[in-house]
Amino acid sequence: MYSIEIMVTPHTILKQLGRLGLHLLFWSGVLLFYTYFFGSGSDNMSYVLSFSIFLMPITIATTYVFIYKLIPDYLMLKKYALFGLYSLYTFIISSYLIILSIFYGLIYLSHFEYNNMAPVSQNLLFVMIGVYLVTTIVSAFKLLKLNLKQVENTSKLEHKILETQLKLKEQELQYLKMQIHPHFLFNTLNTMYGFSLKKADETPEMILKLSNLLDYLLYQIDKPFVLLKDEINHIEDYIALETLRFNNTLKIDFNTENSSEHTKVAPMLFLPFIENSFKHGVLKQGQLTIKINLAFKDHIVYFDIENSSVPNSKSQTGIGLENIKKRLDILYPNAYTLSILNNSETFKVHLTLNTKEAFANQ
Numbered sequence: 001m002y003s004i005e006i007m008v009t010p011h012t013i014l015k016q017l018g019r020l021g022l023h024l025l026f027w028s029g030v031l032l033f034y035t036y037f038f039g040s041g042s043d044n045m046s047y048v049l050s051f052s053i054f055l056m057p058i059t060i061a062t063t064y065v066f067i068y069k070l071i072p073d074y075l076m077l078k079k080y081a082l083f084g085l086y087s088l089y090t091f092i093i094s095s096y097l098i099i100l101s102i103f104y105g106l107i108y109l110s111h112f113e114y115n116n117m118a119p120v121s122q123n124l125l126f127v128m129i130g131v132y133l134v135t136t137i138v139s140a141f142k143l144l145k146l147n148l149k150q151v152e153n154t155s156k157l158e159h160k161i162l163e164t165q166l167k168l169k170e171q172e173l174q175y176l177k178m179q180i181h182p183h184f185l186f187n188t189l190n191t192m193y194g195f196s197l198k199k200a201d202e203t204p205e206m207i208l209k210l211s212n213l214l215d216y217l218l219y220q221i222d223k224p225f226v227l228l229k230d231e232i233n234h235i236e237d238y239i240a241l242e243t244l245r246f247n248n249t250l251k252i253d254f255n256t257e258n259s260s261e262h263t264k265v266a267p268m269l270f271l272p273f274i275e276n277s278f279k280h281g282v283l284k285q286g287q288l289t290i291k292i293n294l295a296f297k298d299h300i301v302y303f304d305i306e307n308s309s310v311p312n313s314k315s316q317t318g319i320g321l322e323n324i325k326k327r328l329d330i331l332y333p334n335a336y337t338l339s340i341l342n343n344s345e346t347f348k349v350h351l352t353l354n355t356k357e358a359f360a361n362q
Contacts, residue, residue: 030134031056037130042118051105051121055131058101062094063135067142076146098127188213188238191245202244209237216267224331225264228301232256232294235270242278251287257295263355265301266331270294272324273305273349281307281347299356309347 034052035045042048070090074083102124110116120126188210195203216234236254243250274292281288288308295302321340328336335354341347 027056027060030059033134034130038118038120038127040118040120042120044116044118047105047109047116048118048121050109051101051118054101054104055098055127058094058097059131059134062090062131063138065090066135066139071139071142072146075143076150094131095128098131099124102127188241191241195244206241206244209241212237213241223267226267227261228263228265228296229261231265231267231270234268235274235292235294238271238274246278246288249283249287250290252290252292254292255294257293258297263296263301265353265355266327269324269327269331269353270303270305270351272321273303273351276321277305277307277347280309282310284308299354301351301353301355303351303353304349306346306348309342309345 031052034055035048038051039045039048066087070083070086074080074086102121105117105121106112106114114122120130192203192206192210195206213234216230216237239252239254243252274290277290278288281290290307291305293302293304325338328338332353337350337352339350341350
């Protein structure tokens with residue numbers, strides 16, 4: 001056997017008492033309304049008050065059936081057929097009770113003296129208008145309250161969904177960055193290892209370049225955006241390391257144009273393309289040829305890279321490029337274009353980033 005323990009706190013009790021007090025206050029107001037409404041044209045206040053009190057349970061029951069059962073359980077759930085059917089049942093039963101109230105006024109309050117009845121209470125239509133007017137007003141208020149609550153709940157749900165989507169995007173970005181880092185570090189450390197074995201004089205310079213790259217990697221990569229000039233410095237350090245590794249077998253041309261002091265881009269966005277060129281580029285006549293151009297104009301960043309390749313080479317498409325496409329979709333939705341062309345001689349990548357549109361989407 002399982003028992004459910006309900007915690008009753010002073011706050012809950014006060015809340016319920018306050019709610020009960022509001023209901024009592026409202027129905028006291030309705031009683032005053034009935035006394036005024038049915039007392040029109042009559043001086044017999046004892047009759048009017050007794051008749052109004054008799055109508056109160058009918059009005060309260062009809063109203064509560066609508067606001068606590070029919071509206072929340074059928075109308076709000078769009079069960080219109082059942083709502084209409086049960087509303088009809090409620091109308092028939094309440095109409096029967098209203099007719100009884102008129103007989104109550106005639107028999108018990110007026111002792112079968114029709115002229116002793118209050119004029120308004122003699123008319124079935126007026127009595128029904130009085131009862132259903134209260135029911136309609138309260139039901140309309142309840143419907144409005146439920147609609148506002150539904151809108152609020154929908155808004156909260158949408159907010160939670162957006163928060164969940166944002167967290168998923170952040171996790172996906174971190175996952176994609178983690179896949180880039182090991183590849184980058186593996187290549188760089190391999191290069192340093194080769195130079196250390198040869199006890200090359202360039203080894204200290206490589207360590208310094210690697211130190212700069214690691215500093216960038218540790219302290220800038222977690223930022224959503226970094227300055228374009230910092231990204232360019234990062235690329236230059238990487239190219240410097242690769243130049244030392246390739247020595248005379250590398251011909252590289254890196255040009256930058258109009259790099260604004262304030263332009264920001266996502267970190268480590270261009271490096272996978274550059275890494276890809278070094279990793280999969282083909283030496284022709286003893287040289288690997290790479291051309292890189294990075295320009296900025298009217299809030300648009302233009303990035304072009306091409307490297308020597310061989311006919312129908314498919315080695316340059318893989319996880320690295322797929323990851324960068326996913327990062328672009330997340331960071332620059334509808335704000336970038338990417339084209340990749342692999343012909344018989346070269347492998348080319350053209351990327352444009354709308355920095356203004358990207359910041360507007362954040």
